[in-house]
Amino acid sequence: MNRTDCCLDCLTKKTCLWSDLRPVDHQRVLNIIKQHSTVRRNRGLFRAGESLRSLYILRSGSAKSWNVSEEGEERIIRFHFPGDVLGLGAISSGFYDCNLSTLDTCSVCELPFKPFQRLAEELPDLNYQLLKLMSREIAQEEQRIFLRANRSAPVRLASFLNCLSRSFGECGYSTREFNLTMGRREIANYLGLALETVSRTFSQFQDEGMLQVEGRRICVTNQARLAQLSGKYMGLDESVCPSRWVCH
Amino acid sequence: MNRTDCCLDCLTKKTCLWSDLRPVDHQRVLNIIKQHSTVRRNRGLFRAGESLRSLYILRSGSAKSWNVSEEGEERIIRFHFPGDVLGLGAISSGFYDCNLSTLDTCSVCELPFKPFQRLAEELPDLNYQLLKLMSREIAQEEQRIFLRANRSAPVRLASFLNCLSRSFGECGYSTREFNLTMGRREIANYLGLALETVSRTFSQFQDEGMLQVEGRRICVTNQARLAQLSGKYMGLDESVCPSRWVCH
DNA sequence: CGAGTCGTTGAGTCTCGTCAATAAGCGTGG
DNA sequence: CCACGCTTATTGACGAGACTCAACGACTCG
Numbered sequence: 338m339n340r341t342d343c344c345l346d347c348l349t350k351k352t353c354l355w356s357d358l359r360p361v362d363h364q365r366v367l368n369i370i371k372q373h374s375t376v377r378r379n380r381g382l383f384r385a386g387e388s389l390r391s392l393y394i395l396r397s398g399s400a401k402s403w404n405v406s407e408e409g410e411e412r413i414i415r416f417h418f419p420g421d422v423l424g425l426g427a428i429s430s431g432f433y434d435c436n437l438s439t440l441d442t443c444s445v446c447e448l449p450f451k452p453f454q455r456l457a458e459e460l461p462d463l464n465y466q467l468l469k470l471m472s473r474e475i476a477q478e479e480q481r482i483f484l485r486a487n488r489s490a491p492v493r494l495a496s497f498l499n500c501l502s503r504s505f506g507e508c509g510y511s512t513r514e515f516n517l518t519m520g521r522r523e524i525a526n527y528l529g530l531a532l533e534t535v536s537r538t539f540s541q542f543q544d545e546g547m548l549q550v551e552g553r554r555i556c557v558t559n560q561a562r563l564a565q566l567s568g569k570y571m572g573l574d575e576s577v578c579p580s581r582w583v584c585h
Numbered sequence: 586m587n588r589t590d591c592c593l594d595c596l597t598k599k600t601c602l603w604s605d606l607r608p609v610d611h612q613r614v615l616n617i618i619k620q621h622s623t624v625r626r627n628r629g630l631f632r633a634g635e636s637l638r639s640l641y642i643l644r645s646g647s648a649k650s651w652n653v654s655e656e657g658e659e660r661i662i663r664f665h666f667p668g669d670v671l672g673l674g675a676i677s678s679g680f681y682d683c684n685l686s687t688l689d690t691c692s693v694c695e696l697p698f699k700p701f702q703r704l705a706e707e708l709p710d711l712n713y714q715l716l717k718l719m720s721r722e723i724a725q726e727e728q729r730i731f732l733r734a735n736r737s738a739p740v741r742l743a744s745f746l747n748c749l750s751r752s753f754g755e756c757g758y759s760t761r762e763f764n765l766t767m768g769r770r771e772i773a774n775y776l777g778l779a780l781e782t783v784s785r786t787f788s789q790f791q792d793e794g795m796l797q798v799e800g801r802r803i804c805v806t807n808q809a810r811l812a813q814l815s816g817k818y819m820g821l822d823e824s825v826c827p828s829r830w831v832c833h
Numbered sequence: 834c835g836a837g838t839c840g841t842t843g844a845g846t847c848t849c850g851t852c853a854a855t856a857a858g859c860g861t862g863g
Numbered sequence: 864c865c866a867c868g869c870t871t872a873t874t875g876a877c878g879a880g881a882c883t884c885a886a887c888g889a890c891t892c893g
Contacts, residue, residue, distance in 0.1 A: 404727055406731075406816060407816045408816065412730070412731070412734070414726065414727050414730060415726075425719075425720055425723050426720055426723045426724035426726075426727075427720065427724075428716050428717055428719075428720035429718070429720035429721035430720075430721075430724070434724040434727065435727060454713075454716075458709045458712065461706045464706065464712060465702070467716070468702075468716070469676055469677040470677070471673075471676075471716070471719040471720065471723065472673055472674055472675065472676035472677035472678075472719065473677035473678075474723050475673050475674040475719065475722050475723060476674035476675075476677055476678070476682040476683075478662065478663075478726050478729070479652060479660075479662050479674075479682065479683060481726075481730075482660070482662055482729075482733065483654075483660070485730065485733040485734045485777065486660070486775075486776075486777035487777065488777060488848085488849095488881085488882080489848085490848080490849070520870095520871065520872085521871070521872060521873095522871080522872095527734075528734075529733065529734030529735065529736065530849080531849070531850050531851075532871095533849090533850075533852095533872095533873085533874085534848090534849060534850070536872060536873055536874080537849090537873080537874080539872095539873090540873075540874080552857090552858085552871085552872070568654060568655045568656065736849085736880090736881095737880085738880080738881070768838095768839065768840085769839075769840060769841095770839080770840095778881080778882090779881070779882050779883080780839095781840095781841085781842085781881090781882075781883085781884095782880090784840060784841055784842080785841080785842080785881090787840095787841090788841075788842085800839085800840070800889090800890090801840095834893105835893095836891100836892090836893090837890100837891085837892085837893100838889105838891075838892100839888105839889085839890075839891095840887105840888090840889080840890095841886105841887085841888085841889100842885100842886085842887085843884105843885085843886085843887105844883105844884090844885090845883085845884090846881105846882085846883080846884100847880105847881090847882080847883095848879105848880090848882085849878105849879095849880085849881090850877105850878090850879080850880090851876105851878085851879090852875105852876090852877085852878105853874100853875085853876090854873105854874090854875085855872100855874085855875105856871100856872085856873080856874100857870105857871080857872075857873095858869100858870085858871075858872095859868105859869085859871095860867105860868095860869085860870100861866105861867085861868090861869100862865105862866090862867090863864105863866085863867095
C-alpha cells in the first residue's frame with residue numbers, strides 16, 4: 338500500500354487536508370507524512386501532558402479521547418472515526434490535552450507537526466484546510482452538547498446512535514447495521530449516564546421495535562423513529578429570532 | 586479611544602492575536618480592523634446560517650452562543666468573556682453555526698474574515714496565533730463537558746461558578762465577588778438542569794455558607810470548598826495509564 | 834399602576850442511579 | 864479440551880435526587 342492511499346482514504350470523508358493542492362505541492366505533503374501504521378485495539382497514540390509531536394489522521398478504525406478526573410475516573414471527551422484528525426487540542430499549549438486510545442484496530446497517518454506547520458505556512462490552501470478542520474471541530478461541539486445536556490436517557494442514547502449511524506455512513510458503511518466498537522460502560526461515560534441505564538434503554542428500544550440489539554451488534558429497524566427521538570438541531574427560526582434583532 | 590486599545594484589552598487575557606507581531610505588521614492588522622463598536626444588551630452579532638463576514642473579538646462584556654432545537658427551544662452552547670474570539674465555528678462551512686447574542690453591554694472588534702485571512706497567510710506568526718486560539722477552543726470542550734455530563738446538580742453548578750470565577754479573574758476582576766450576567770433560566774439551560782433546581786442549589790450553597798447570593802450578585806465565602814466541590818481535571822496519572830501502553 | 838419577567842420555595846411524581854444477582858463471552862493455562 | 868477467572872451485559876428492587884406544577888414576592892418597564 339503506498340502513501341497516496343492515505344489521502345484516498347481520507348477522501349471518503351468530507352475533507353482531506355491536501356486534496357485540493359496542486360500535484361507538486363501534494364507530493365510535498367506526502368513527503369513529510371511518516372509511513373502510516375496499524376495500531377492494535379486498546380493502545381494509546383498519545384497521553385495528556387506529553388509534548389506535541391504529531392497530529393494523526395485516523396484512516397480506519399475508531400478511537401476515544403479521554404481524560405482522568407480528580408477521583409481517578411476516566412472521562413470520555415470524544416469518539417473518533419475515519420477521517421478525523423487527532424491531536425488538534427495540543428496546538429495551543431504545545432502539549433496534548435487528552436489521552437487518545439484506540440477502540441479497535443486502527444490505521445493512522447502520522448503528521449509531524451513542526452514540518453507540517455512550516456509547509457502549511459508556505460501553502461495557503463493547506464493552511465486553510467487546517468483552519469477549516471479545526472473550525473469544524475468547534476462547530477461540532479454543539480452536537481455533542483445535545484448528547485449530554487438533555488436530561489432524558491432515551492433521547493441521549495438515540496442521539497448518540499444517530500450520530501454514530503451518520504459517521505458509519507460517511508465512512509461508506511451501512512447506517513442501519515453496525516457494530517459498536519465501544520462498550521456499555523464507555524457509552525454511559527460519554528453520555529453521562531449509568532451503564533445500567535444505557536443497558537436498560539437499549540432493551541427498551543428493542544422492545545419498542547426500534548432496534549435489534551445483540552451485545553454490540555446493532556440493527557436499526559425503525560430509522561425514522563430513531564431520528565425523531567434524537568431531536569436534531571435545525572437552522573434559525575425567524576419567529577424566535579427576528580432579523581432586526583441582529584445588528585451589523 | 587484609539588484602535589490600539591483593542592489590542593491592549595485583549596492582552597488582559599492570555600492571548601492576543603497580534604501581540605507578538607513586529608510593529609510594522611502590527612499596524613497592518615490594525616488597518617483591517619473595523620472600528621470597534623459598543624453593542625447593547627440582548628442584541629445579536631450574527632445568526633446561525635448567515636454567511637461568515639467577520640470574526641469578532643469580545644473586548645468587554647459577556648455573550649452567549651446558542652442554537653434552536655427542533656422543538657423551538659434555545660440551547661446555549663457557550664458563554665463568552667473578554668478576550669474570546671467569536672465566530673470560529675463558521676470557518677469550516679462559511680456560515681455561522683450558531684447565534685451569538687450579548688448578555689450585557691459589550692464592546693467588540695470586528696475582524697473582516699477575508700482580509701484577515703489573507704493577512705494571516707502573509708504573516709506566519711499571526712496565522713499561528715489563530716491556530717492556537719482555535720486549538721484552545723477545542724481543548725476547552727473537555728471542561729464544558731464536565732459541566733453537563735456530571736449527574737449531580739451541586740457539582741455542575743459549583744464547576745460552573747468556578748469557571749466563571751476564573752474567567753473574571755483573567756479579566757482582572759475579583760474572583761470572589763461578581764455579578765452574573767446570565768439569568769437562572771440561562772444557567773439551567775447551559776448546565777442541563779431545571780431552573781428551579783439551579784435556584785434551589787444556589788440557596789443550598791448559601792445555607793452551607795459557601796456563597797452569599799443576592800439575585801445575580803454572588804460572593805464566594807468559601808473558595809476552597811467551591812473548588813473542592815467542582816472536582817477539576819488533573820493531569821494524567823501514571824497508575825491509570827502506564828507509559829508502555831503508548832506506542833510511538 | 835398593571836403587566837410581565839425573574840427568582841424563590843413547596844409538594845408530589847418519576848426518572849435514573851445504586852446495589853446486587855445472574856448469565857454470557859473471552860482469554861489463559863492446565 | 865475444559866476449567867477457571869475476569870470482564871461485560873442484562874435485569875430487578877429500592878431510594879435519592881431532580882423535574883413538573885404551582886403559588887408567591889420582588890423588580891422592571893411601559
